[in-house]
Amino acid sequence: MAKEPVKKTAAKAASTKKAPVKKPASLKKAVAKKAVAKEPVKKTAAKAASTKKAPAKKPASLKKAVVKKALAKAVKKTKKNVSGYGGGSVDVVMSVDQVAREAASIAANAPTVKELQKLANNENYLTINNLRAGYGKMEILHEFSLSIGRGQSLCLIGPNGAGKSTVLHSIFGFTNIFSGSIIVDGQDVTALTPSQKLSEAGIAYILQDKSVFPQMTVEENLLMGGFLKDRPAEAKAAAEMVFDKYSRLADRRDKPAGVLSGGERRLLEISRALVMQPQVLLVDEPSIGLEPRFIDMVFEILDDLQKKDGKTIIMVEQNAKKGLSFADVGYVLVSGETAIADTGSALLDNPDVGRLFLGG
Amino acid sequence: MSENIIEVNNVSKAFGGVKANVDISMVVERGSITGIIGPNGCGKSTLFNSIVGYHPIDSGSILFEGNEISHLVVGDIARLGMLRTFQQTRIYGEMDCVDNMQISVSHRPGSQATMFASRRGEIRERAEQLLEFVGLYSKRNLISGDLSFGQQKLLEFAMALMNEPKVLLLDEPTAGINPTLINGLIDRLRRANEELGITLCVIEHNMRVIMNLASDIYCLSNGKMLASGKPEDLQNDPRVIDAYLGGH
Amino acid sequence: MTNEKILYLGLGIFGIVGPMLFPNYTLQIAMLWIMVLMASTWDITGGQMGYNSLGNITFFGVGMYVCAAIQVSMFYDLAEYTASYGAIKPVFTESQYFIGLILGIVAGGVVCVGLSLLLGLAVFGLRGPYFAIGTLGVAVAMREIVTTMDTVGGGAGISMPFLPLPIEYRSLFFYVLCFLLAVAAHFTIRWMFSTQFGLAANAIRDDEDKAEAMGIPTLRYKQFGWAVAAFYMGCIGAVFGNMSGYIEPQNIAFPLPTFGIFMVAMALLGGKGTLWGPVIGAIAFHIVKETTWTYLLDWQYIVLGLVLIVNIVYFQQGIMGWLKSMYPEKFGIVVDKSTNVSKGDA
Helix, strand or coil: CCHHHHHHHHHHHHHHHCCCCCHHHHHHHHHHHHHHCHHHHHHHHHHCHHHHCHHHHCHHHHHHHHHHHHHHHHHHHHCCCCCCCCCCCCCCCCCHHHHHHHHHHHHCCCCCHHHHHHHCCCCCCEEEEEEEEEECCEEEEEEEEEEECCCCEEEEECCCCCCHHHHHHHHHCCCEEEEEEEEECCEECCCCCHHHHHHCCCEEEECCCCCCCCCCEHHHHHHHHCCCCCCHHHHHHHHHHHHHHCHHHHHCCCCEHHHCCHHHHHHHHHHHHHCCCCCEEEEECCCCCCCHHHHHHHHHHHHHHHHCCCCEEEEECCCHHHHHHHCCEEEEEECCEEEEEEEHHHHHHCHHHHHHHCCC | CCCEEEEEEEEEEEECCEEEEEEEEEEEECCCEEEEECCCCCCHHHHHHHHHCCCCCCEEEEEECCEECCCCCHHHHHHHCEEECCCCCCCCCCCEHHHHHHCCCCCCCCCCCCCCCECCCHHHHHHHHHHHHCCCHHHCCCEHHHCCHHHHHHHHHHHHHHCCCCEEEEECCCCCCCHHHHHHHHHHHHHHHHHCCCEEEEECCCHHHHHHHCCEEEEEECCEEEEEECHHHHHHCHHHHHHHHCCC | CHHHHHHHHHHHHHHHHHHHHCHHHHHHHHHHHHHHHHHHHHHHHCCCCCCCCCCCHHHHHHHHHHHHHHHHHCCCCHHHHHHCCCCCCCCCCHHHHHHHHHHHHHHHHHHHHHHHHHHHHHHCCCCHHHHHHHHHHHHHHHHHHHHHCHHHCCCCCEECCCCCCCHHHHHHHHHHHHHHHHHHHHHHHHHHHCEHHHHHHHHHHHHHHHHHHCCCCHHHHHHHHHHHHHHHHHHHHHHHHHHHCEECHHHHHCCHHHHHHHHHHHHHHHCCCCCCHHHHHHHHHHHHHHHHHHHCHHHHHHHHHHHHHHHHHHCCCHHHHHHHHHCHHHHCCCCCCCCCCCCCCC
């Protein structure tokens, strides 16, 4: 019995140590560990505040589901893993209402602000305090709080319509803020306009959908990223820095952005945001619509930006497993509130999170 | 009754100088779930558009239930029983969900939807049942444009089911959908296929979805057909890995 | 909805009792019903389907001319009559007049239906602003064609047969026709939009390509909607011609810069795409028009223009749209306050 928890923490240490980005390998490891460590999973599950309710009611079925998963994963382990998407089954089927109900019961033990700050190593570089925000008169986020340290990465996951993109929108200034505040490096930025957020507060937003200017060249797109700079020469210099960093873009600098492949397009969108040299990157669904071979590439780019350039990254990612394996911290949003917050790998190992939000 | 409900024979389509589809041939068996994968820009959506009549093809032929359809327009092909969903979800944004569903009823000759059919009767009942099936029953009276992105995708899917098509072409149905809901979607797609007998043809980037859903897969690359076969075979095919999956 | 019943009751009573209470204003109230009909029929293709036509006035004029031609030519030679420039003064017996009138009105409507089907084949391939300009072009062309047709009087027009009723009943007679036509149009539209037709129309407005991709035969619906509008416009044109006593192409039959645009303005003011929007818009517009005519004559068109500008820039949803956003429950619109719906969220 003593061996299992040790193996578990060892695995946890392993997966977090290995820059939570190098993917199929650590993912496979975490998966294998999950399959083996059934008992400690239940133990840690019981420890976690979340699992006081639903799973306690049905330990039998949880075990069955876990066993089934373990078997499926064991079988998959021998097959070649598909990078970008960790393979997996689609057996855990729950209705939207069922998920909402179970998530609501988990949310009853929502993390306190102190716990959130602890996850941010108590650095509080960017904090959101009791934010109530939405679109028009509709309030999407209810007393939402967030805390992230400098150079950390945070991933928001959760059901559709939970308010994940709204968090990013609110930080950047696209929503109606009814109350609460957003503080970046000690400065209150709640009321700034998006342009000010970009030029003064060092926050850049990378959109979810195709947002390149398709008929302009790659270079022109980058120059547009520097539109707010005082002098065009500054924008040009910053664009050259981007080209030095990413030779792939430099090779295509004169091509119209519309002919770029999906991965290159995403690269352009990310690097365009870098022209203003922001400290905080808000990335809305980095891998959406990308084919598997580029998903890893995009996350590698983000990892590089975080580790080498010290950027702080907050992202929304529907490919939740990938997002959580990348990010230091993960928040699970349900209906405009944070239901669970923990380190990325802890959330990946959490069976409730797996069942309710990761597709098993 | 032909075994292949759709037959694409040597179809080519170019836009200006860009050869979007070059000599593509594939078949979709009646009652099956067929997947189409490939890098962005490889011609998947163009192929879909060609099949549903969105634009004419340059050469080749497309057969639906044994009949040539490459000269027909979108509306005619839809009325023959072949529908498609869009990558950027398209619904009727100013109407509420039930109305979106009701107007999606089949307009094939002989259907219930005559021009002045009532909005209260059987059609409405079926609409509400299908909304329940996708989990949108509680939102049925909301204006569809106010739904969230994921909910709109579900609505578009329900609308397609309402039409009772023979074949449904789905363009990236799970993009941007939360993983647990994806499982639910796949479950409903399977049930639509097994219980309602709807043949499915799905473009997807999510390997978990495609490998668990499709019985046959076609992989395109650079406008040409690269490989085809069973999911397990393609997953290990070096050409597919090179062009699309990425190795590690 | 009791609010609606109150509205019907109020308007119905006003319709019946109005001319009795205000006999000097009978024709003005008749004009009100004509405006209501024009705005309501415009909205079938305009607000509900998204095909904003600037040429519905074509049917007004064509119906007018068809009716006049039938009324005269049934008993006299039309070409001779118009060529005489009023020298021939025909006398119609009561039965002759009324038969001619009824046949003329019906024929006016039916001919317009045929015309709309024919024109529809040409213009329904156009979308948005192109459709608007295309229909405007049709109206202008029709006006010019009629001006060249000497048989129907060319630029000089036709002097209409005189209604063989005592003078005091003349206004009332036409008033009743206008009121009945407006009521018939309203209830036809109400019925149409309570069926699948209403759904199809709105689907075409919201996303016509999607509608086509779902197998909806959009051309059929567009044609039917426009045909209904054409029918009633033709009928009311026929009545109006008789009310005026004298018709000619520029100002009476094809008044593009006034009624041609007014019908659009009224529907926008009241709230396009709704059943009551055009009605309320027509009433409001008519009131403004009449009061400025009485008290601010020099400023009338400036005021009307300002109303239009304010409407389009600040008040696009119109009166009905504004009411619906203030009191959504009263219109059966469900606003999701309990659960959380995030716009644009993944």
